[in-house]
Amino acid sequence: MTTKVLIPDSIDLDLPDDDRWQFITTKTDEPIPEEHLDAEVYVQWMQPQNLVEDAAKRLTDVKLVQTFMAGVDAVKKAGFSDDVILTNGVHLHDATVSEHTIALTLYLLRRLDESVRQQEKKNWSRELGEGQPLHPEDRVTTLIGANVLVWGFGQISQHLAPIMKALGANVTGVASTAGERAGFPVIATEDVHDHLADTDVLISVLPANDSTKDLLNADVFAALPKRAVVVNVGRGHALNENDLLRALESGEIVGAAIDVTKQMPLPAESPLWDAPNLLITPHAAGGRPVGAEDRLLANLEALDGNGDFVGKR
Missing domain, CATH: 3.40.50.720 (NAD(P)-binding Rossmann-like Domain)
Known part of the structure; x- marks a missing residue:
């Protein structure tokens, strides 16, 4: 079974071609299209808060939310279900x-x-x-x-x-x-x-x-x-x-x-x-998560039962 992973176009990730995962690029400043509401993984990075909240309401099959922020404040406020796994970007900044x-x-x-x-x-x-x-x-x-x-x-x-x-x-x-x-x-x-x-x-x-x-x-x-x-x-x-x-x-x-x-x-x-x-300076200290690909892949593996989640909150 292939897991659909939504990744905003606010970040460019070098991800492998693996039949287990289907990586879909979405617009950072637009709601998730209807055809991708079956996604099981949602990556949060630079989306406006109202769109993160929209995703929390409409992604009824989501199992994992991966934020590349050091904290999960925005994700928690968005209202994802309690059974959704939240992982953050600790160490990436x-x-x-x-x-x-x-x-x-x-x-x-x-x-x-x-x-x-x-x-x-x-x-x-x-x-x-x-x-x-x-x-x-x-x-x-x-x-x-x-x-x-x-x-x-x-x-x-x-x-x-x-x-x-x-x-x-x-x-x-x-x-x-x-x-x-x-x-x-x-x-x-x-x-x-x-x-x-x-x-x-x-x-x-x-x-x-x-x-x-x-x-x-x-x-x-x-x-x-x-x-x-x-x-x-x-x-x-x-x-x-x-x-x-x-x-x-x-x-x-x-x-x-x-x-x-x-x-x-x-x-x-x-x-x-x-x-x-x-x-x-305009919130310029971070904004460039180092090792974002490895973090996402590690947590996708964990979702498949291979290893532990990194940055789980």
């Missing part, structure tokens, strides 16, 4: 989000925005180069010796931390419980304020749930030293944007970079666009 986080952090620390402005003026700025101190008193300009606090120490953060360490940073994680993960010290969320005064770089990789709403707020920014920078590559849900705006405008922190916002796309009228010393 570890490398790309880590890479983007490093880019954002170094952009802030190495003052690349200022270099761009000086280049536009055709000015060889001696204030930015040639004989600068490694650790000036009022600014962090390198990851060498920097205290980096990573809030939300899951799989992505555990991939990121060794890279930060290799660049010279002292990395500490923050999670719901204290201990050690992947060889790095981890403090409990309830103790985070005790560590903020010594933090040079605060990175949020927090998920969106009831306990993380606006965790990055005025109290946090006030507790950081003025030399600190803040980077958010987790969820916009965790950041109080008004508090960040005030912290940047007042000079309470030296700079920030965000890859996510509460409302995406960020509206043109948002004051964040004009915030001083703020870099905004």
Whole structure:
């Protein structure tokens, strides 16, 4: 028996020619055609939420939903039956989000925005180069010796931390419980304020749930030293944007970079666009799941009884 697998055209997968599976490409921004409502596998990647919900209602034979997102929030909200197996894209974004986080952090620390402005003026700025101190008193300009606090120490953060360490940073994680993960010290969320005064770089990789709403707020920014920078590559849900705006405008922190916002796309009228010393990237940290083919094939095999599901939620 052949299993029909629906794959959106938002992703290009190199899949084998196997009689067990019929791979059907569907339009990401259109409802599933009537002739494919007998599909047993639905791949979720970049479809609008209303179409995911439409799929949940109309795919009456679906057995497996494979999302390439790190979480399954959108799929769970869509309303698929409880007996449908949900598998996520855990680990598929570890490398790309880590890479983007490093880019954002170094952009802030190495003052690349200022270099761009000086280049536009055709000015060889001696204030930015040639004989600068490694650790000036009022600014962090390198990851060498920097205290980096990573809030939300899951799989992505555990991939990121060794890279930060290799660049010279002292990395500490923050999670719901204290201990050690992947060889790095981890403090409990309830103790985070005790560590903020010594933090040079605060990175949020927090998920969106009831306990993380606006965790990055005025109290946090006030507790950081003025030399600190803040980077958010987790969820916009965790950041109080008004508090960040005030912290940047007042000079309470030296700079920030965000890859996510509460409302995406960020509206043109948002004051964040004009915030001083703020870099905004358009949810670009992930978006390129590495190993998506292998994940889907492994879970198709599991559906056939061959092995365990990967990323089952």
